[in-house]
Amino acid sequence: MSYFSDIYKGIKTLLTGMSVTGGYFIRARKGVITQQYPNNRETLKMFDRFRGEVVMPHDADNRHYCTGCQSCEIACPNGSIEIIWDRVVDPATGKKKKIIDKHIYHLSMCTMCGLCIEACPTDAIVWAQNFENSVYDRSALTKVLNQPGSSVLDGIED
Amino acid sequence: MNFLQMNIPLNITKTISDWIFSIMPETAANYTIMVVIAVAYLALFAVAGLYLVLLERKVAAWFQLRIGPNRVGPWGLLQTMADALKLVSKELTSTIKIDKFLYNLAPYFVIVSALMAMAVFPFSKQFQAFDINIGLFFLIAISSIGVIGILLAGWSSNNKFALIGAMRSGLQTISYELSVGLSILTMVLLTGTLQLSEIIEVQRTGGWLILQGHVPSIIAFMIFMVAGTAETNRAPFDLVEAESELGAGFHTEYSGMKFAYFFLAEFINMFIIASIAVVLFFGGWLSPFGITENITWFPEVIWFIIKVLGLIFLMMWFRWTFPRLRVDQLLTLEWKYLLPLNLMNIMLMAIVIWLNWTI
Numbered sequence: 001m002s003y004f005s006d007i008y009k010g011i012k013t014l015l016t017g018m019s020v021t022g023g024y025f026i027r028a029r030k031g032v033i034t035q036q037y038p039n040n041r042e043t044l045k046m047f048d049r050f051r052g053e054v055v056m057p058h059d060a061d062n063r064h065y066c067t068g069c070q071s072c073e074i075a076c077p078n079g080s081i082e083i084i085w086d087r088v089v090d091p092a093t094g095k096k097k098k099i100i101d102k103h104i105y106h107l108s109m110c111t112m113c114g115l116c117i118e119a120c121p122t123d124a125i126v127w128a129q130n131f132e133n134s135v136y137d138r139s140a141l142t143k144v145l146n147q148p149g150s151s152v153l154d155g156i157e158d
Numbered sequence: 159m160n161f162l163q164m165n166i167p168l169n170i171t172k173t174i175s176d177w178i179f180s181i182m183p184e185t186a187a188n189y190t191i192m193v194v195i196a197v198a199y200l201a202l203f204a205v206a207g208l209y210l211v212l213l214e215r216k217v218a219a220w221f222q223l224r225i226g227p228n229r230v231g232p233w234g235l236l237q238t239m240a241d242a243l244k245l246v247s248k249e250l251t252s253t254i255k256i257d258k259f260l261y262n263l264a265p266y267f268v269i270v271s272a273l274m275a276m277a278v279f280p281f282s283k284q285f286q287a288f289d290i291n292i293g294l295f296f297l298i299a300i301s302s303i304g305v306i307g308i309l310l311a312g313w314s315s316n317n318k319f320a321l322i323g324a325m326r327s328g329l330q331t332i333s334y335e336l337s338v339g340l341s342i343l344t345m346v347l348l349t350g351t352l353q354l355s356e357i358i359e360v361q362r363t364g365g366w367l368i369l370q371g372h373v374p375s376i377i378a379f380m381i382f383m384v385a386g387t388a389e390t391n392r393a394p395f396d397l398v399e400a401e402s403e404l405g406a407g408f409h410t411e412y413s414g415m416k417f418a419y420f421f422l423a424e425f426i427n428m429f430i431i432a433s434i435a436v437v438l439f440f441g442g443w444l445s446p447f448g449i450t451e452n453i454t455w456f457p458e459v460i461w462f463i464i465k466v467l468g469l470i471f472l473m474m475w476f477r478w479t480f481p482r483l484r485v486d487q488l489l490t491l492e493w494k495y496l497l498p499l500n501l502m503n504i505m506l507m508a509i510v511i512w513l514n515w516t517i
Binding site: 007018021024025027031032033036 | 223224225475
């Protein structure tokens, strides 16, 4: 009589499922698992691998790691990164050297694919964890990543 | 007007009806009272439907360890009011190649049939608009009309998703109507009457019907809840408006207030199914163990509402637990399992009553 045992099994498994969800329903009082975002804006910390936007970290002396090799610009599939660079004479060695003038990043075109960060040989650009990226004007989404007056850290090319 | 036994001797309405009878001739007064009751029920159940939507959202949130709507009003109590206002103020858009007349008619079929069924429920001893002796039959008949609205909506939208959804609804309602009817019939064997107020009177002395009829009653209750959930097109039987397959099913092309009618009708239908179950199995407005039977001022409607909310919670629990059925699984469940079980159950109930094994 597999007919009746099927019915029995069916009811039993349905009740098992309902007990699972019912347990969740009862435990829902103890706390929610979702972030109450605008309320916990001060304390909310995004996880490490979150891809907010591309930033270029600078140290205390306003130095960055970008050598201007343009690997990121080549790696970017949709032209979100433009690097305006220049050649100057390195005073220490007397040789000509490539430096970046502006590392321009179009957040409005970026798909957060991360290819630029993988391509960077010196880890000059990294992901930031901020997510409040909305602005009132589209031009505000075009960012210059290197701070004004910053320069590349010595010896990073080696 | 003799065939309409308007049975509303609530104190407030009695005062109003006396006053109406005193200022106009009898026929006009009867019609006026009907209109007043209709408007009152419309307002009451539109608001009740809105709050059921809110309850559904809250319960869903708690099942998924979320908070749910909590911004509009205290604890989000005004959220669905705000949604309804938004839907009222929205433009009614439609596609070019619709069948205009049927397209506009369909939402009214659905909402009117849902609201009509509310008329016969005895919410308390006095609070019943329309106490006819074929109450249950009337309920089954009315609740089947709603599917015509769904079929019309799907057909007139001129949209393949809407049409598929509507056809699924037709198939589902025709199949599960049998189970609803037969499980109600099982209980009618026990009550011996179709009049809802009489059914409750039967339970006043003999205990709730789910206890009176013990095993066959419990089986009938389970079948009724499964088939009733299917009848209201709710998950896990929501293949009528399966979002992941059909967009929104039969109401894909509807917007604004017409969409809101479909939405509201779904929740009022849920209330209707829960109310039928409460009247048939859990004693309607009767208090458990008769604890408030001797307190004359106690509003019995509270017991009715508590029981209905309990059953509605059960249906919401189904919704947030079980995955959607495929069409063939839906039909297998009905024709291979529920229907034969139901027929066996009727035999069992007949034997129980014949041998006087009722409690």
